Amino acid sequence: MKSMASTSEKILDIAQSLIVAGGYNGFSYADISAAIGIRKASIHHHFPTKAELVAVLVDRYRQQAETGLQALRAQVASPAEQLQFYLNYWDTCIRDASQPFCVCAMLAGEMPMLPDEVASRVRAHFQSLAAWLASVLSAGAQQDLFRLNGRPEEEAQILMASVHGAMLSSRAFGDPGLFIAIISTQVAKLTK
Amino acid sequence: MKSMASTSEKILDIAQSLIVAGGYNGFSYADISAAIGIRKASIHHHFPTKAELVAVLVDRYRQQAETGLQALRAQVASPAEQLQFYLNYWDTCIRDASQPFCVCAMLAGEMPMLPDEVASRVRAHFQSLAAWLASVLSAGAQQDLFRLNGRPEEEAQILMASVHGAMLSSRAFGDPGLFIAIISTQVAKLTK
DNA sequence: TACAGCCTTCCTACTGGTAGGTAGATCACA
DNA sequence: TGTGATCTACCTACCAGTAGGAAGGCTGTA
Numbered sequence: 001m002k003s004m005a006s007t008s009e010k011i012l013d014i015a016q017s018l019i020v021a022g023g024y025n026g027f028s029y030a031d032i033s034a035a036i037g038i039r040k041a042s043i044h045h046h047f048p049t050k051a052e053l054v055a056v057l058v059d060r061y062r063q064q065a066e067t068g069l070q071a072l073r074a075q076v077a078s079p080a081e082q083l084q085f086y087l088n089y090w091d092t093c094i095r096d097a098s099q100p101f102c103v104c105a106m107l108a109g110e111m112p113m114l115p116d117e118v119a120s121r122v123r124a125h126f127q128s129l130a131a132w133l134a135s136v137l138s139a140g141a142q143q144d145l146f147r148l149n150g151r152p153e154e155e156a157q158i159l160m161a162s163v164h165g166a167m168l169s170s171r172a173f174g175d176p177g178l179f180i181a182i183i184s185t186q187v188a189k190l191t192k
Numbered sequence: 193m194k195s196m197a198s199t200s201e202k203i204l205d206i207a208q209s210l211i212v213a214g215g216y217n218g219f220s221y222a223d224i225s226a227a228i229g230i231r232k233a234s235i236h237h238h239f240p241t242k243a244e245l246v247a248v249l250v251d252r253y254r255q256q257a258e259t260g261l262q263a264l265r266a267q268v269a270s271p272a273e274q275l276q277f278y279l280n281y282w283d284t285c286i287r288d289a290s291q292p293f294c295v296c297a298m299l300a301g302e303m304p305m306l307p308d309e310v311a312s313r314v315r316a317h318f319q320s321l322a323a324w325l326a327s328v329l330s331a332g333a334q335q336d337l338f339r340l341n342g343r344p345e346e347e348a349q350i351l352m353a354s355v356h357g358a359m360l361s362s363r364a365f366g367d368p369g370l371f372i373a374i375i376s377t378q379v380a381k382l383t384k
Numbered sequence: 385t386a387c388a389g390c391c392t393t394c395c396t397a398c399t400g401g402t403a404g405g406t407a408g409a410t411c412a413c414a
Numbered sequence: 415t416g417t418g419a420t421c422t423a424c425c426t427a428c429c430a431g432t433a434g435g436a437a438g439g440c441t442g443t444a
Contacts, residue, residue: 007393022305025217028429042394044431101301108364109293109301113214126364150377157361157374162350165357169349172300172318182349185342189381199419220403234420236405 008046010036012057020101024054024110024118051115054107058121061103065125069132079140080191083133087187090163091180094170101171105164130156137190146190155190162186200238202228204249212293216246216302216310243307246299250313253295257317261324271332272383275325279379282355283372286362293363297356322348329382338382347382354378 005013014035018027029040029050047053069086076082093099104125111119134156140146148155166182197205206227210219221242225232239245261278268274285291296317303311326348332338340347358374 022217022302023215025214026302026305029431030428039395040430041396041432045393048431050430104364105360106301108360109298110214110218111363111366113218123364123366126361149381154373154377157370158354158378161357161361161374162354163357164360165353165355168297168300168356168360169318169353171303172296172315174303174315178349181346182353185346186350189341221405222402230419231421232404233406233422237419240405242404 007036007038007042011038011043011046011053012060015053015057016061016103017099019054019057019103020099020106023106024114051117055115055117055121058104058107058118058125062121062125062128066128069129073132073136078145079136079143080145082136083140083187086136087163087180087183090167091183094167094179095176097176100176101167102164105167108164126160130160133159147192148190159186159190199228199230199234203230203235203238203245204252207245207249208253208295209291211246211249211295212291212298215298216306243309247307247309247313250296250299250310250317254313254317254320258320261321265324265328270337271328271335272337274328275332275379278328279355279372279375282359283375286359286371287368289368292368293359294356297359300356318352322352325351339384340382351378351382 011032014032015027018031018035021027029043032038032043033040043053047056068089072082072085076085090102094101104122107114107118107122108126111122114122130153134152137146137148137155137159138152141148141152162183166179166186169182170176170179203224206224207219210223210227213219221232221235224230224235235245239248260281264274264277268277282294286293296314299306299310299314300318303314306314322345326344329338329340329347329351330344333340333344354375358371358378361374362368362371
């Protein structure tokens, strides 16, 4: 026996993949219902409203990301390698199509019409991701691994934008390889 | 008399601003109907289906962009200034909230569930924008205005990703100034 | 052991409202 | 007289969300 995921986790899994594909308005309770073989009403039992479902989903995603990035900083010594691992993660996700887009980047695009409880959580993810990148860049600069043109916070914003923009381009062109093609050249400027 | 926009153009205008706010699934014929004071059925007279409406909308957007970028290359001598004008255009749009996102970037995010006739047009926009940027960068490099680390096509992809990613960040943080903060630092690396 | 009460989960059946889209009449204008 | 634009009225399908009940598990009490 491998996966004994609870129903609510299955719901979140499906919802996340549907959001990644089509955004907040791009999925319905009926879609989830059909995907995991449960009635619509049962989903409302676990998540009374759609806004709540997505808010919980983003919380879960944020925590997974936070945990993963913290672990990366703890287990991988070099900031350069920390950055590389982070980028490889997304490259792999995009290549095997398991998670070809960041759910928060997707939702950020729809920000103006997102329920407040979702929007604030998406904002929080952007903030903590930017902070993590800034700390990695800062540590790397101190070790002379990176050559930064601006403050670490600025470079982190640029890097984050490049990552999300590269996801978008990769998706627009339907070319999974484009992500790493864009990002590796971009990172080369930092590390050289 | 100033604006004598036809009904179909008014429909496209509203639809575009609604898509920019919430994507393909984030607006309805009823929304447009309410916004311009016309019945839903009348919109169907001009655009029989939603897919067709958005396809025409993207065509119009592409043509406007193409015309604008061509004019820029014709009227502005320096590639460095051409690039700056392009970026200033978006900075202005984002600041005055008139068009705080590229409609094609928005749609690119929803690519997996877009009607084919829309998806192909979005792809085409990304291609021609990348080509324009590549040609500007290439011309600038020849005049020693830009220092490129890779082929112009590669640098163009990075720049395009940065622009779209910066739009996303700017929107996520609710900070119109973030766009140019990200982009100007990024461009500084090219021009120095 | 056995029963009683409660809780969680999932169900069927339904609501009011909105989605995209259609049929056919009316109006204005050439 | 015809043609395009708009209207009213309507369709079917789907939306998020609700009401109420059935089934099964857990716990406390006898």
